Amino acid sequence: MYSLQFTAESSSDGMVERDFTVGEIPGVLWSPVSGADRAPLVLMGHGGGNHKKHQAMAGRAKLLVSGCGFHVAIIDAPGHGSRPRTAHDEQEIAVMQRAMAAGEPVGPIVVRYNAHLAEQAVPEWQATLDALQELPEIGTAGPVGYWGLNMGTAIGVPLVAADPRITAAVFGLHWPEALAEKAKQITIPIEFDLQWDDEHIPRESGLALFDAFASVEKTLHVNAGRHKELPRFEADSGARFFARHLRRTVMSPV
Template identity: 80%
Template sequence: MYSLQFTSESTSNGIRERDFTLNGDSDLPGVPGVLWSPATGADRAPLVLMAHGGGNYKKHPAMSGRARLLVQGCGFHVAVLDAPGHGDRPRTAHDEAEIAELFRARAAGEPEGPIVVRYNAHLADLAVPEYRATLDALQELPEIGTDGPVGFWGINMGTAIGVPFVAAEPRVTAAVFGQHWPHVLAEQAKRITIPIEFDLQWDDEHISREEGLALFDAFASAEKSLHVNSGRHKELPRFEADSAVRFFTRHLTRAA
């Protein structure tokens, strides 16, 4: 059984930011997260859960920037957790070993994909129950409720966490994914039928075009949109965030 405890609160530029900790029954440290909401007029607004990329954290500029678009532009609530071994969460010996192996492969010019896929799958096994518990707790808040639509937005490692989460979570009604290998995730993607928007970099030096397309093709969604841009792995255009906001507005507002 998990419980959610708010630990701090601030308001700026029409956005209410609340840090929280998701606590379980064990003596393990709680999971830190953040909830962004409109400062006023947010009763029963849709919720978008986000997951950050590898090496980042819950308030990374990519996360806070996307949240700002959704809160200020759409009136939505947005929540992010620090992934295991990231942000304010301590690294385990397993984390350190996998990161060291990644850096070794990178220095040697070897493919990073097999290491990243393996490590991300491990992190997803830990993070998916945490995201489900967070959704349970957030839906108890009167400004969110149990009857509102829920979206998910995660790129890179956020996709590695998000695909198994969405595959297991019927409350999510629309999702934005992208930039990950199909290994492990393709079988889970076959169980996802909600609307999907998927980002792919055509010149990605880590994920081949064939691998990116294979993951997109695996989703069983009747409505799925592939957004392909030229550029390398870290060159996803910022305008894709605007597209994702339009996607969530279309699907979550209609559902509400």
């Protein structure tokens, strides 16, 4: 088991930002400035082509950290952010870009490539969560959430299916082909985002993935608009979802 090494620390706007590594995996942990009190943790998965400190990640983290007093951790996915790309990564990205440029469907390529990345990312997330739970301000008793759309869903669905420590999750914007069987194993509360006019993901595909979750409590938020037009108020909604589900659990004092 790898332990967590902090490599940089700064703070601004009510959040402490600590870069870390777990083995070779680079990550960032955002926490309330007020500090050392044990608080729930939300893991966030970034989208394809993005990285752990993309502004969408920092924006959602602020809602959870400043708004809810939670910790938020993100790691760079394989081949993303500050991590090296393999020859296989380069090849898949080139195939995807050619399909985009030719106006051909990217779904089958994204599904295949993201499933490949998830095979590596799931054990990386589990090792990271092991290490994060060694920190006194997180611990093993507190609830853990997961929030990831796009590629964050492709990695998050198999992660949540595999790891019972995660008790609430926000997913969305992905295809069912590689994920529906894993989703059928998931029973925790889910919020799922889908774009009604998504130029990449057919409506029936998005609805089929939502339908696959075995959760008794699951909510689907559909908005008019294209793939990248998810309204900003869905970030507020995601934060409220975690506030509702993670605060329920009684936290033991440090």
